[in-house]
Amino acid sequence: MLFSKVFIPILKNDPTEAKIKSHKLMLRLGMIKQSSAGIYSWLPLGFKVMKKIEDIVREEQNRIGAQEILMPTIQSSEIWKESGRYEDYGEEMLRIKDRQNREMLYGPTNEELITDIFRNSIKSYKSLPQLLYHIQWKFRDELRPRFGIMRCREFYMKDAYSFDISDDDALLSYNKFFLSYLRTFKRMELSAIPMAADTGPIGGNLSHEFIILADTGESKIYTDKRIFDVDSNLTTIEKNSLDKMRNDFEKFYSVTDEKFDQKIFENKVPEKYRIKTKGIEVGHIFYFGDKYSKPMNASVDFNGKKEFVKMGSYGVGVSRLVGAIIEAKYDEKNEIMKWPTSVSPYDCSVIPLLNKNDKSNLEKSMKIYNFLKNNKIDTILDDTYESISAKMKKFNLIGIPFQIIIGKKSDEETFEFKKIGEEPKKLKIEEIVKIIKNNK
Amino acid sequence: MLFSKVFIPILKNDPTEAKIKSHKLMLRLGMIKQSSAGIYSWLPLGFKVMKKIEDIVREEQNRIGAQEILMPTIQSSEIWKESGRYEDYGEEMLRIKDRQNREMLYGPTNEELITDIFRNSIKSYKSLPQLLYHIQWKFRDELRPRFGIMRCREFYMKDAYSFDISDDDALLSYNKFFLSYLRTFKRMELSAIPMAADTGPIGGNLSHEFIILADTGESKIYTDKRIFDVDSNLTTIEKNSLDKMRNDFEKFYSVTDEKFDQKIFENKVPEKYRIKTKGIEVGHIFYFGDKYSKPMNASVDFNGKKEFVKMGSYGVGVSRLVGAIIEAKYDEKNEIMKWPTSVSPYDCSVIPLLNKNDKSNLEKSMKIYNFLKNNKIDTILDDTYESISAKMKKFNLIGIPFQIIIGKKSDEETFEFKKIGEEPKKLKIEEIVKIIKNNK
Numbered sequence: 001m002l003f004s005k006v007f008i009p010i011l012k013n014d015p016t017e018a019k020i021k022s023h024k025l026m027l028r029l030g031m032i033k034q035s036s037a038g039i040y041s042w043l044p045l046g047f048k049v050m051k052k053i054e055d056i057v058r059e060e061q062n063r064i065g066a067q068e069i070l071m072p073t074i075q076s077s078e079i080w081k082e083s084g085r086y087e088d089y090g091e092e093m094l095r096i097k098d099r100q101n102r103e104m105l106y107g108p109t110n111e112e113l114i115t116d117i118f119r120n121s122i123k124s125y126k127s128l129p130q131l132l133y134h135i136q137w138k139f140r141d142e143l144r145p146r147f148g149i150m151r152c153r154e155f156y157m158k159d160a161y162s163f164d165i166s167d168d169d170a171l172l173s174y175n176k177f178f179l180s181y182l183r184t185f186k187r188m189e190l191s192a193i194p195m196a197a198d199t200g201p202i203g204g205n206l207s208h209e210f211i212i213l214a215d216t217g218e219s220k221i222y223t224d225k226r227i228f229d230v231d232s233n234l235t236t237i238e239k240n241s242l243d244k245m246r247n248d249f250e251k252f253y254s255v256t257d258e259k260f261d262q263k264i265f266e267n268k269v270p271e272k273y274r275i276k277t278k279g280i281e282v283g284h285i286f287y288f289g290d291k292y293s294k295p296m297n298a299s300v301d302f303n304g305k306k307e308f309v310k311m312g313s314y315g316v317g318v319s320r321l322v323g324a325i326i327e328a329k330y331d332e333k334n335e336i337m338k339w340p341t342s343v344s345p346y347d348c349s350v351i352p353l354l355n356k357n358d359k360s361n362l363e364k365s366m367k368i369y370n371f372l373k374n375n376k377i378d379t380i381l382d383d384t385y386e387s388i389s390a391k392m393k394k395f396n397l398i399g400i401p402f403q404i405i406i407g408k409k410s411d412e413e414t415f416e417f418k419k420i421g422e423e424p425k426k427l428k429i430e431e432i433v434k435i436i437k438n439n440k
Numbered sequence: 441m442l443f444s445k446v447f448i449p450i451l452k453n454d455p456t457e458a459k460i461k462s463h464k465l466m467l468r469l470g471m472i473k474q475s476s477a478g479i480y481s482w483l484p485l486g487f488k489v490m491k492k493i494e495d496i497v498r499e500e501q502n503r504i505g506a507q508e509i510l511m512p513t514i515q516s517s518e519i520w521k522e523s524g525r526y527e528d529y530g531e532e533m534l535r536i537k538d539r540q541n542r543e544m545l546y547g548p549t550n551e552e553l554i555t556d557i558f559r560n561s562i563k564s565y566k567s568l569p570q571l572l573y574h575i576q577w578k579f580r581d582e583l584r585p586r587f588g589i590m591r592c593r594e595f596y597m598k599d600a601y602s603f604d605i606s607d608d609d610a611l612l613s614y615n616k617f618f619l620s621y622l623r624t625f626k627r628m629e630l631s632a633i634p635m636a637a638d639t640g641p642i643g644g645n646l647s648h649e650f651i652i653l654a655d656t657g658e659s660k661i662y663t664d665k666r667i668f669d670v671d672s673n674l675t676t677i678e679k680n681s682l683d684k685m686r687n688d689f690e691k692f693y694s695v696t697d698e699k700f701d702q703k704i705f706e707n708k709v710p711e712k713y714r715i716k717t718k719g720i721e722v723g724h725i726f727y728f729g730d731k732y733s734k735p736m737n738a739s740v741d742f743n744g745k746k747e748f749v750k751m752g753s754y755g756v757g758v759s760r761l762v763g764a765i766i767e768a769k770y771d772e773k774n775e776i777m778k779w780p781t782s783v784s785p786y787d788c789s790v791i792p793l794l795n796k797n798d799k800s801n802l803e804k805s806m807k808i809y810n811f812l813k814n815n816k817i818d819t820i821l822d823d824t825y826e827s828i829s830a831k832m833k834k835f836n837l838i839g840i841p842f843q844i845i846i847g848k849k850s851d852e853e854t855f856e857f858k859k860i861g862e863e864p865k866k867l868k869i870e871e872i873v874k875i876i877k878n879n880k
Contacts, residue, residue, distance in 0.1 A: 007507050007570060009561035033557055036516035036544070041557055044507045051508075067447050067484045068491075072594045073513060073577055074534075074546070076476035091539045094514075096546075099531045099581045104476070106514070106536075106546075117473055117481055121449035130447060137513055137577070141539045153538075154512045 001346075003382040008045050009033075010394065020216040022326035023148030025337060029397060031322075038145025038153035045398070046322060048345040050156065053188065053321050054135055056342060057158045060184040064176040064237055066131035066160055071113050073137055077103035079112040082296050089201065092140045094153075106139035111202070111292050111313055114161045118309070119298035125165045125307065128300065129173050133160035135318060149323050150280070151218070156319035162312045165302060167289065170310040174206065174287050175242035177314040181210050181283045182232045182245075184316065189340035190328060191228060192282055194249055195221055198258035202313060204288025209256055211279035214327045219281050222260050224252035225273040280324045287312040330399070336421045337399025341439050348372055348436055349395050350381040352406035353388040365406050368415065368429060375433050396420065402436055441786075443822040448485050449473075450834065460656040462766035463588030465777060469837060471762075478585025478593030485838070486762060488785040490596065493628065493761050494575055496782060497598045500624040504616040504677055506571035506600055511553050513577055517543035519552040522736050529641065532580045546579035551642065551732050551753055554601045558749065559738035565605045565747065568740065569613050573600035575758060589763050590720070591658070596759035602752045605742060607729065610750040614646065614727050615682035617754040621650050621723045622672045622685075624756065629780035630768060631668060632722055634689055635661055638698035642753060644728025649696055651719035654767040659721050662700050664692035665713040720764045727752040770839070776861045777839030781879050788812055788876055789835050790821040792846035793828040805846050808855065808869060815873045836860065842876055 009030035018024040026032045031046030042050060058068065074096070080086035094106040107113065114132060122130060135158045145152050162173035178194065185192035190212050197209040211221055227249065235245040253268040255261075265274070290308040293299065299306045317324075330337045339345070350372075352365040365381055372379040380400065382391050388407065395403060405416040405424065417432050418424040427435075449470035458464040466472045471486030482490060498508065514536070520526035534546040547553065554572060562570060575598045585592050602613035618634065625632035630652050637649040651661055667689065675685040693708040695701075705714070730748040733739065739746045757764075770777045779785070790812075792805040802823065809821040820840065822831050828847065835843060845856040845864065857872050858864040867875075 004567075005505075007509070007561070007572060030561065033560065035512060035553060035556065036514075036518075036542075037540075039512045039514055039516075041512060041553065042510040043557070043561075044509055047508055047510050050510075065445075068487055069447070069484055070482040070487050070490075072475060072479045072481060074476075074479055074579065074594055076479075078476075094536065094538065096534065096536050098534060099583065100477075102476075113475060113481065116475065117483070120473065121447070121470065121483075127444075132447060139514065143539065154514055 001380050003380060003384055006380065007043060009043070018148065020147050020150070020327070021330050021332045022150060022216075022323035025326055025330055025397065026148055026323065032149060038142055038151075040149055040152060040154070045345050049322050049325075049339070049343050050319055052343040054156075054158075054318050056187050057184055057316050057318060058135065060180045060187070061133050061158065061160060063183070064131065064180045066133045066180075068134065069117075069132050070134045071107070071110055071117075071136060073106055073139070074104050075107045075113055077105055079116050079296070080105065083112045083115075083292055084295060085112070085201070092142065094139045094141045107136075108138055108140045109202070109313075110134070110159050111161070111311075112296070115292045115296045115298045115311070118163055119296065122163070123301060125300045125302045128163055128165050128309070129169060130163040131160060131173060131176070133158060133314075147216075147323070149319050152319075155317065158316040158318055160314040162314070163309045165300065165307060165309065167310055170287060170289070170312060172239055172242065174285065174312050175246055176237055177285050177312070178208065179232065179235055179237065179242060179245060181285065181314075181316070182235075185210060185212075185282065187342050188321065188325060189342070190282070190325065193221075193223060193227055193254060193279075195223065195254045195256050196259050197256045197284065199286055199288065202286045202288060203291045204286050204312075206287040208285050209281045210283035211256070211281055212324055212328055213277055214280050214324070215278055216327055217278040217280040219279050220257040220260075221255070221275070221277060221279045222265050223254040223275045224269045225275055227252040227254050280320075280327060281317070282321055282324050283314075283316045285312065285314045331421070334421075335393065336396045338420055339399045339401060341401050344399070344401055346380045346400045347378045347440065348402040348404065349398070349400045350379060350404045350406065351388070351391050351395055352382065353408060354383070354385050356385060361406050364412070368404060368406070371429055372433065375437070377433065377436050401439070402432075404432065441820050443820060443824055446820065447483060449483070458588065460587050460590070460767070461770050461772045462590060462656075462763035465766055465770055465837065466588055466763065472589060478582055478591075480589055480592060480594070485785050489762050489765075489779070489783050490759055492783040494596075494598075494758050496627050497624055497756050497758060498575065500620045500627070501573050501598065501600060503623070504571065504620045506573045506620075508574065509557075509572050510574045511547070511550055511557075511576060513546055513579070514544050515547045515553055517545055519556050519736070520545070523552050523555075523732055524735060525552070525641070532582065534579045534581045547576075548578055548580045549642070549753075550574070550599050551601070551751070552736065555732045555736045555738045555751070558603055559736060562603070563741060565740045565742045568603055568605050568749070569609060570603040571600060571613060571616070573598060573754075587656070587763070589759050592759075595757065598756040598758055600754040602754070603749045605740065605747060605749065607750055610727060610729070610752060612679055612682065614725065614752050615686055616677055617725050617752070618648065619672065619675055619677065619682060619685060621725065621754075621756070622675075625650060625652070625722065627782050628761065628765060629782070630722070630765065633661075633663060633667055633694060633719075635663065635694045635696050636699050637696045637724065639726055639728065642726045642728060643731040644726050644752075646727040648725050649721045650723035651696070651721055652764055652768055653717055654720050654764070655718055656767055657718040657720040659719050660697040660700075661695070661715070661717060661719045662705050663694040663715045664709045665715055667692040667694050720760075720767060721757070722761055722764050723754075723756045725752065725754045771861070774861075775833065776836045778860055779839045779841060781841050784839070784841055786820045786840045787818045787880065788842040788844065789838070789840045790819060790844045790846065791828070791831050791835055792822065793848060794823070794825050796825060801846050804852070808844060808846070811869055812873065815877070817873065817876050841879070842872075844872065
């Protein structure tokens with residue numbers, strides 16, 4: 001795209017209403033625009049990043065054999081009355097009356113609806129396990145929405161649900177999602193650490209949050225430095241391999257606030273390895289057995305006997321991840337953002353010094369732009385007449401991982417190429433293409 | 441996928457509550473499941489089709505230079521009061537009060553919200569034209585939701601909006617979307633005819649509906665047979681080419697009910713070419729100038745003068761298209777559905793006769809399945825022990841365009857391959873792969 005054509009409404013300065021760096025950067029770059037309290041529109045720059053995150057999440061769900069469906073945003077209150085959560089959920093649930101005066105709600109989560117789908121569809125244990133997921137907008141009517149898309153009201157999530165015949169099988173499903181989350185966050189170049197967590201309103205007795213360390217996070221965490229070195233690269237979807245992975249993590253103390261016990265922490269973690277800090281929750285998995293299947297009568301035939309299915313649920317905050325990645329990758333002091341190549345809005349930027357009276361640099365830039373495009377490298381060319389320093393400042397904020405700078409003295413053969421925030425090199429265009437493709 | 445693993449809860453018979461064939465087929469095949477009146481969940485078979493439709497719509501929007509954004513589902517009433525539509529919209533608008541007692545609503549359409557985004561972002565006419573679109577869930581609180589996902593309450597749409605400095609420029613944008621719609625529906629193998637239409641609550645004075653003929657449609661249409669032969673294959677995005685395309689269509693009378701005039705119809709259309717029938721609206725485009733930009737003060741600087749931008753809007757019913765394609769392609773009498781290859785849930789089905797005591801056919805089928813998979817052909821293998829005739833009946837309903845049948849007498853070299861509903865041929869697997877790939 002040409003910068004003059006793309007819809008990226010950039011602000012000159014950080015907006016005053018924003019408190020944390022992801023919120024500031026997203027507003028400043030026109031990635032999002034608030035439409036009302038805690039509700040945002042996603043403009044092209046933000047949308048492209050979120051879409052890439054969504055695709056990674058989807059691929060990793062498919063990879064463990066989960067099947068994609070799509071549940072609606074508006075639900076009937078009936079199923080929530082069946083599970084007993086309609087009254088419990090409190091004011092965060094956006095309650096709605098339709099024109100027939102029926103009690104509806106905007107789904108804050110989907111355990112009831114998926115259980116209803118399951119009980120109407122699956123009759124025999126032979127059809128288990130079933131792993132189903134969807135990626136959909138949810139609404140929680142936060143009293144004080146804040147931090148931009150990090151704690152907003154309408155947000156985009158992947159929610160998966162597993163159905164099994166026994167606790168043992170269900171634990172295998174749980175571990176598959178555990179692995180898929182490690183893979184998902186790794187592809188976004190995030191160190192997301194699994195931490196034993198409270199189950200909250202979802203219920204159950206086994207739960208992990210996946211948390212990335214960040215001072216601006218809202219979760220307090222207590223962990224062991226060594227957990228960052230646990231390697232799951234060779235883990236496969238087989239039971240033994242998954243069990244080993246879980247054991248490798250369980251060796252190290254790693255909990256959120258609600259699960260914290262000072263004594264155990266100090267006992268299990270030598271002082272030099274102790275980490276007490278804050279983090280951002282980007283994923284949360286739960287095992288809750290028959291908490292929903294029993295009241296909602298979701299059972300299967302097991303050799304003539306009726307068995308309530310054992311369920312788990314597994315969430316990833318797709319829209320929140322956009323902010324979480326900025327929190328992790330944005331150097332606010334030097335005003336340099338570094339998107340991981342897997343989720344960057346563009347692969348490469350071409351930043352020329354342009355002069356209205358001399359079109360040669362624009363022509364040269366267009367040539368490079370078209371060459372990259374023909375090589376399937378998604379490129380943005382800054383065809384505006386801003387000064388080169390203003391352009392550099394802008395593109396350091398936008399955070400596209402590779403930059404080609406066409407200055408005064410650039411020749412026809414080699415170009416000034418740099419990884420964002422690093423020193424430039426003079427390279428031929430073919431070498432540049434190779435580097436970008438190898439980093440994709 | 442293996443049929444035994446995939447989440448396709450098929451019903452034995454047509455559901456009694458469904459009146460039209462798309463609704464019947466979608467419920468019978470477990471493509472969708474109603475969760476409450478006019479609100480559906482999309483199960484894997486239906487979801488896959490809708491996703492492919494969405495991708496085609498997106499590609500054709502991008503191809504004319506439109507940029508994707510994403511607006512939220514929940515909007516504030518404020519902007520609707522600015523445009524004057526808050527009271528006008530009536531009971532189809534789902535009105536919501538949040539916990540702070542603020543008046544919110546579930547967007548039935550997005551002219552106000554996009555105008556608000558535009559006026560906060562674009563200041564100069566030099567940044568025009570802007571073509572922005574999003575693909576999002578919408579809600580219209582229909583008094584009598586019916587016909588499954590064809591007239592439901594929560595539905596998935598692509599909405600695009602154009603912003604220009606003059607009527608002339610705006611007409612060019614209008615024509616770009618006109619072309620993109622012809623291309624979009626053509627890729628789904630639908631004859632969608634543009635018909636001059638009323639503008640309804642959107643407003644303005646220029647509008648076309650894109651309609652496919654179907655007895656079960658809710659739109660009455662009056663047109664000229666010869667309009668089906670208008671060829672836009674060579675039309676490009678350039679002004680002259682687009683003008684020619686529009687002229688080619690304007691030659692033929694083609695209107696919806698509200699625009700119908702018996703006298704003009706009989707005058708312009710020789711009797712043998714007259715068509716009076718029903719159709720399904722799958723797209724609708726509008727030009728409405730400054731209807732929203734003026735009350736909402738969306739203006740740009742045009743050489744020192746403030747000009748209200750000229751806007752159009754352009755909708756495609758993404759979820760409705762799933763039903764519309766079934767209405768067009770399902771032969772209910774013979775119970776054979778034929779998905780266009782571009783949107784079929786799978787590329788190919790492998791349908792073996794299986795015997796619990798003899799695994800040879802299952803092994804042979806798995807080999808074929810894996811070979812197709814390695815060739816990136818998305819295949820479903822029916823590994824159940826139903827009779828071959830039950831399987832054929834089922835797969836004729838599912839409508840995947842290509843079938844490989846492994847019967848009693850199948851040898852190791854050639855396989856019974858058929859286009860759905862046609863006669864089988866004996867072919868080598870490499871030939872089969874070639875045919876499927878050429879038809880993709």
